[in-house]
Amino acid sequence: MRLSALRFIMIATVASVAIAGCSKKQPVGVDSNTAARDLGGFGPGGRVGGAPGGFGAGAGAGGNAGAGAVGQFTRDAAGNLVDANGRRVDEFGNPITGAPLGQLAGQGGGGVYAGPGSAGTLQQGGGVYAPGGVVDGGVYQPGGVVDGGVYQPGGGGVFLDGNGNFVDANGNPVDANGNPISGATYQQGGTFVQGGPYAQGNGGTFATGPQAQSYNFAGDDGSPNYFAQRVGDRVLFATDSSNLDAQSQETLRRQAAWFNLHPQYSITVEGHADERGTRDYNLALGARRANAVRGYLSSLGIDPNRIRTVSYGKERPVNPASTPNGWAVNRRAVSTLSGGNGASF
Amino acid sequence: MMTSLLRSVYGAALAAMLASVPGQAMAQSAPLKLTLDQGVVEPLPVSVLDFFSNNGAPDQRGAEIASVIEADLASTGLFRTVPDAAVAPLAPSFISPPRFSDVRAVSNAVALVTGETVIDAGGRMTLKFRLWDVISQQQLAGFQYTADPGAWRRMAHRAADAIYERLTGEPGYFETRVVFVDETGPKNARVKRLAVMDYDGQNVEYLTGGSSLVLTPRYSPRSQQVTYITYRDGLPRVYLLDVETRRQEILGRFPGMTFAPRFSPDGSKVVMSLAKGGTTDIYEMDLASRQVRALTTGASINTAPSYSPDGRQIVFESDRGGAQQLYVMDANGGTPRRISFGDGRYASPVWSPRGDLIAFTKISNGAFSIGVMAPDGSAERILTSSFLDDSPTWAPNGRRLMFYRETAGASGQPAIYTIDVRGGAEQRVQTPGAASDPAWGPLMR
Numbered sequence: 001m002r003l004s005a006l007r008f009i010m011i012a013t014v015a016s017v018a019i020a021g022c023s024k025k026q027p028v029g030v031d032s033n034t035a036a037r038d039l040g041g042f043g044p045g046g047r048v049g050g051a052p053g054g055f056g057a058g059a060g061a062g063g064n065a066g067a068g069a070v071g072q073f074t075r076d077a078a079g080n081l082v083d084a085n086g087r088r089v090d091e092f093g094n095p096i097t098g099a100p101l102g103q104l105a106g107q108g109g110g111g112v113y114a115g116p117g118s119a120g121t122l123q124q125g126g127g128v129y130a131p132g133g134v135v136d137g138g139v140y141q142p143g144g145v146v147d148g149g150v151y152q153p154g155g156g157g158v159f160l161d162g163n164g165n166f167v168d169a170n171g172n173p174v175d176a177n178g179n180p181i182s183g184a185t186y187q188q189g190g191t192f193v194q195g196g197p198y199a200q201g202n203g204g205t206f207a208t209g210p211q212a213q214s215y216n217f218a219g220d221d222g223s224p225n226y227f228a229q230r231v232g233d234r235v236l237f238a239t240d241s242s243n244l245d246a247q248s249q250e251t252l253r254r255q256a257a258w259f260n261l262h263p264q265y266s267i268t269v270e271g272h273a274d275e276r277g278t279r280d281y282n283l284a285l286g287a288r289r290a291n292a293v294r295g296y297l298s299s300l301g302i303d304p305n306r307i308r309t310v311s312y313g314k315e316r317p318v319n320p321a322s323t324p325n326g327w328a329v330n331r332r333a334v335s336t337l338s339g340g341n342g343a344s345f
Numbered sequence: 346m347m348t349s350l351l352r353s354v355y356g357a358a359l360a361a362m363l364a365s366v367p368g369q370a371m372a373q374s375a376p377l378k379l380t381l382d383q384g385v386v387e388p389l390p391v392s393v394l395d396f397f398s399n400n401g402a403p404d405q406r407g408a409e410i411a412s413v414i415e416a417d418l419a420s421t422g423l424f425r426t427v428p429d430a431a432v433a434p435l436a437p438s439f440i441s442p443p444r445f446s447d448v449r450a451v452s453n454a455v456a457l458v459t460g461e462t463v464i465d466a467g468g469r470m471t472l473k474f475r476l477w478d479v480i481s482q483q484q485l486a487g488f489q490y491t492a493d494p495g496a497w498r499r500m501a502h503r504a505a506d507a508i509y510e511r512l513t514g515e516p517g518y519f520e521t522r523v524v525f526v527d528e529t530g531p532k533n534a535r536v537k538r539l540a541v542m543d544y545d546g547q548n549v550e551y552l553t554g555g556s557s558l559v560l561t562p563r564y565s566p567r568s569q570q571v572t573y574i575t576y577r578d579g580l581p582r583v584y585l586l587d588v589e590t591r592r593q594e595i596l597g598r599f600p601g602m603t604f605a606p607r608f609s610p611d612g613s614k615v616v617m618s619l620a621k622g623g624t625t626d627i628y629e630m631d632l633a634s635r636q637v638r639a640l641t642t643g644a645s646i647n648t649a650p651s652y653s654p655d656g657r658q659i660v661f662e663s664d665r666g667g668a669q670q671l672y673v674m675d676a677n678g679g680t681p682r683r684i685s686f687g688d689g690r691y692a693s694p695v696w697s698p699r700g701d702l703i704a705f706t707k708i709s710n711g712a713f714s715i716g717v718m719a720p721d722g723s724a725e726r727i728l729t730s731s732f733l734d735d736s737p738t739w740a741p742n743g744r745r746l747m748f749y750r751e752t753a754g755a756s757g758q759p760a761i762y763t764i765d766v767r768g769g770a771e772q773r774v775q776t777p778g779a780a781s782d783p784a785w786g787p788l789m790r
Contacts, residue, residue, distance in 0.1 A: 240668075242623070275751075278692040278706050278713075278735050279561060279782065280605040281662065281669055283581065284618065284625035284646040287602060291623030310580040311602060311620065315558060320532035322732070322753035 215257045222262050224337045231258045234334040235293060239276070239327075242288040244296055252293060255335055256300035265337040267302070269293045271311045272334070274327035279313060286311030293333040388425040389512070391418055392432050392454040396472070397439050397461035407462060410472065410501045414458060416545065417505035417519040420763070421745070422770025424512075427454045439473065445482045455479050458508060462497075470494040474504045476511055486511040498547055503790070518740035519544060522786045523747065524562040524571045524588070525761060527551065528779040532755060539573060541588055544740075544747075544785065546761075546775040552586060561605060561736070562586075564786035566698070567612035571784075572596065574604045583617045585632075597630055597637060605648045610656045610698075616640070618648040627661055629676075640678035651695045651703075652676065653720070660684070660694040660703050660720070671705060673720060684722030693735055696720070699743030702766065706735045706748075715748050717766060728768050732757075738785045747774070749781040 220226055227233055232255065235248035244252065259267065271290030273282035290309035298304040319326035393415045396407030418424040431451040436443035439461040448457065460474030473489040488507050490500045499520055506517030527540040527549075539552040539559045553559055553575070560581070562573035569588040574581045578595075583606040586593040597603065601621040608615055616629050625646040630637045641647040645665035652659055660673050666683065669690040674681035685691040689709025696703050702717040707727065713734045718725040733751040740747070744766055751759040759781035761774040774780070 275733065276708075278649075278669075278708070280618070280649045281646065281664075281692050283560075283602070283604045284620055284648050287620035287625060288623045288646065295623070308580075309601075312558075313560075315535070315537075315560070317533050320755035320757075322755075322757060 215254050217258060217261065220258075220261070224265075227255075227258060227262075227335075227337060231255060233336070234332045236328060237289055237331040237333070239274070239331065240285065242285070242292040244292055249296065252296050253300060256297050256302050259297070259302050259306075264339055266339045267297070267307045268336045268338060269297075269307060269309045270316075270334045270336060271309065272316060272330060272332050273314045274330040275314045275317065275322065276327060277314060282313035283311050286313050289331075289333045293335065297335075388419075388423055389456065390427045390452075390454045391415075391424045391456040391458065392427050392429040392452060393418070393458040394429050394433050394436055394460075396459075396474070399463055401438070403433075406497060407460075410460065410462065410497060410504075411458075413498055413501035413545075414474075414505045414508065417502060417517075418508065420545070420770070420772050421509070422765045424456075427452055429454070432457065439475075442482070442484070443477060443479075445477075445479055448479055452479075456485075456508075456512065458504075460504070464494065465491075468494070470497060470500070472497070472500040472504065474508075476508050498543065499789070502543070502545075506788070515744065516742050516788065518742050518745065518785075518788065520789050521741060522564075522569075522588070522789065523738075523761075523774075524552075524564055524573075524784050524786065525749075525776070525780050526559060526562065526782040527776070528759060528781060529555075532757060539571075539586070540780075541571075541786075542774075542776065544774075546777075549777055552588070552591065561782050561784075563607045563784045565608045565612045566610055566741075566787050567608075569786070569789075570608075570612070572606040572608060572615050572617075574606065583615065585615075596632075597635065599628075603628075605650065607651050609652050610654050616650040616652070616659065618650070627659070627678075638678075640674065640676075641681070649693050653696045654698050654700045658696075658720075660696055662692045662694060669708070671703070671722070684718070684720070685725075686722060687725055693737060695737050695739060697739050697743040697766075698741055701743070704737035704739065704746055704766075706737065715746060715764070717746075726768065728764050728766070729762075729771065733759075736782050736784075738783050740785055741788050747783045747785055749783060751781065 217226075217231065220230070232251045235244060235251050237243070237248075238245075259265065269290040271286030271288065271293075273285045273289075277285065287309065290311055294304060294307045294309050297307060314330070317326070317330040318332070319329050393411040395403035396410045398404035398407055415426040419426050429452070432443070432448055432454065435447045435451070436457070436459050439459055443457060443459065448454070455478070457477040457479050458474055459477070460472065463471045463473070465471065469491055470493070471489055471491040474487065475484050476486040477483070478485050486507055488504065490503055492500055502519035502521075505519045509515075509517035509519070521544045522541050523544050524539065524541045527538040528535050529538075530536045536555045537559050538555045539562055540549055541552060542549040552571075557575045557577035558581075559573055559575045562571050564571055571586045571588055573584055573586065575584055576582075581602045581604045582599075583596045583603040584593050585596050596606070596615060596617070599619050599621075601619055603617050603619050606615050606617040613633065614629055614631050616627055618625050619628050624644050625648050626642060627640045627647050627650045628637050629640055640650070640659065641661075641663070643665060645663055646669075647661055647663045647665070650659045650661040657676050658673055659676055660671060662669050663672050663681075664670070665672075669692050670683055671685040671691045671694045672681045672683050684703075685705070687707070687709075689707055691705050691707055693706040694703050695705070697717075701719070703720055704715065704717050707714045707716050712730045713732065714727045714730040715734050715737050716725055716727040716729075728746070729748070729750075731750050732753040734748055735751075737746050737748045739745075740763075745763055746766055747761060747763045749759045749761050751757055758779040761776055761780045761783045762771055763774060764771045774783075
């Protein structure tokens with residue numbers, strides 16, 4: 001066969017072709033050539049306004065009544081909040097533990113309460129929120145704290161101590177009806193009564209929510225490290241779930257209590273998934289988990305504007321093992337802190 | 346005669362592959378042709394001889410070019426390369442045809458490729474090749490390409506594409522690039538970099554430096570643009586990146602995190618997910634106007650959207666029914682209907698460029714599989730299964746899938762694989778390091 005018989009098809013002489021793709025380019029990486037961008041809506045602005053220790057502006061018009069006193073708290077050598085007179089107070093300025101609670105009745109709102117139903121008896125969820133304090137299912141009297149119990153202005157009431165036990169105005173253990181419990185011991189502690197849900201913005205009513213509890217953050221130095229190590233910075237989830245179980249709810253109540261103690265921090269909740277899911281879905285699942293935590297914290301009284309969320313999907317396991325135990329600790333939502341002194345984000 | 350004798354050697358296999366109608370198939374004039382709509386059959390034996398150089402003898406570059414073409418063809422599973430040492434002396438020159446009768450005596454190759462490269466005075470390289478049908482002794486194709494010698498691989502891929510197209514009747518996919526995520530470091534502190542490579546793992550270029558977590562890049566079907574997510578702003582956001590210029594920009598300023606982006610077939614839009622308040626919904630952004638509209642609503646997770654090639658429908662995954670399943674909706678968000686009904690969970694759907702299939706990841710019985718189904722959910726076929734297979738992506742001609750497979754354990758790592766859409770011919774793509782989230786780009790011409 002002669003060459004001339006070949007059907008040599010000349011096509012596509014690609015001179016300057018896109019084969020330019022092979023010419024050397026300056027690799028300008030994504031990490032070096034673009035200025036930081038304005039996210040809008042995030043950043044450290046999540047910090048709640050108002051004086052340290054108070055709910056601040058988020059609590060609405062009525063929320064600042066106690067701010068003057070609140071701002072004067074300091075910590076004693078043991079790390080407990082004390083007021084200008086050295087008396088132990090909670091983060092709202094309310095004297096706690098051994099302080100004669102009854103004397104507070106007169107501060108603020110007049111100290112007379114007539115609850116729904118029978119006089120002097122509070123009904124869960126039917127209470128009233130008043131400036132500067134926290135209640136849960138009960139009635140707040142300025143300067144005092146109650147929790148679903150019976151408040152008797154001027155003494156004789158039933159209160160919750162820092163460990164969640166009923167006590168009378170003198171700190172002695174009582175039952176829910178105010179009757180003394182013989183043999184019980186009242187323990188003092190650096191505690192406060194942690195708030196239940198409060199209604200933002202109107203300083204008045206609130207809705208029912210998780211049961212308020214109190215916590216003892218012994219040795220609390222207010223550091224992110226203390227939060228992570230001693231308060232508990234994370235909750236775990238079942239596979240493909242964003243439900244908060246009882247243990248997670250307890251952890252978040254502790255977190256909320258601590259956040260109330262340290263309002264200088266804003267919070268980022270990081271949602272994570274284990275490796276047993278697809279990448280896109282796990283990003284969405286992590287977002288769902290982070291949001292579940294955010295919602296629960298806000299139901300406990302933490303200003304949702306103080307909390308941002310981010311999902312890492314399955315990108316940041318803490319345990320690299322491909323085992324049920326490894327996956328269990330990787331399905332998590334971690335509350336991280338920003339703002340505050342020396343805290344980094 | 347010899348021709349029909351040899352054809353009979355391949356018997357049913359060749360007969361099935363030959364496009365010619367029965368009866369005509371044995372005629373000497375019948376062109377050598379595969380059809381890809383049949384099941385997997387005996388691969389067609391081919392030989393690609395080392396390319397000649399300027400001085401008329403094969404050089405190292407010529408051998409490398411032949412290797413690239415052979416690898417391209419063999420990777421499809423449609424062809425197998427046969428030793429050519431005995432054949433080469435029978436094709437001593439590019440300018441004359443091989444001695445076919447002698448070739449048939451020493452080789453069972455039915456297709457033969459010869460070629461040469463010429464460097465001109467300006468330093469540019471011209472690659473020429475011919476594809477021969479050994480049986481009919483006809484030249485089936487002959488092309489030449491000219492470019493910078495540094496682009497020799499690309500020219501070799503282009504030649505392989507032409508060979509593939511001539512023998513199958515469908516466009517090849519070898520002169521393509523793939524964007525992916527390069528992974529280094531331990532599993533709990535992984536560094537991820539955006540990178541682009543030739544489809545076969547060569548010519549890797551890194552597009553980001555690794556200081557920010559990057560995930561799920563997707564190639565535009567129409568250009569060298571990539572959309573991906575990066576945590577550079579502290580939370581995942583969808584960005585647009587031009588592979589050629591490296592210019593990039595954020596897509597939209599949404600109140601929450603955005604992820605799972607993908608281009609529309611015409612490259613004019615990007616669909617993505619926005620997570621807000623614990624729910625995840627799908628949004629469409631017009632790239633020219635930057636207008637955004639929601640395509641899904643509700644309290645569930647709706648993510649991983651992918652357009653049909655005509656742009657009229659979108660397949661996505663949702664747990665609105667309780668667990669991850671695949672749904673198809675109109676491109677404006679209308680009339681969503683569930684299409685996956687098998688056991689397990691379905692995720693990561695991607696519509697084939699041919700329109701005939703939807704690839705997906707299936708999670709069932711503790712294993713992750715890549716599979717395909719018809720757009721109405723019928724004819725499900727599972728192609729792979731392992732500890733973790735995910736992120737299927739289509740070759741531009743819809744005949745092959747790429748995905749990543751991650752091994753289990755603390756030292757587990759991802760790697761990229763390809764597989765024939767009919768099943769089989771699974772190949773690992775040789776990347777420099779661990780690699781995940783591949784996305785196949787368009788033909789570069």
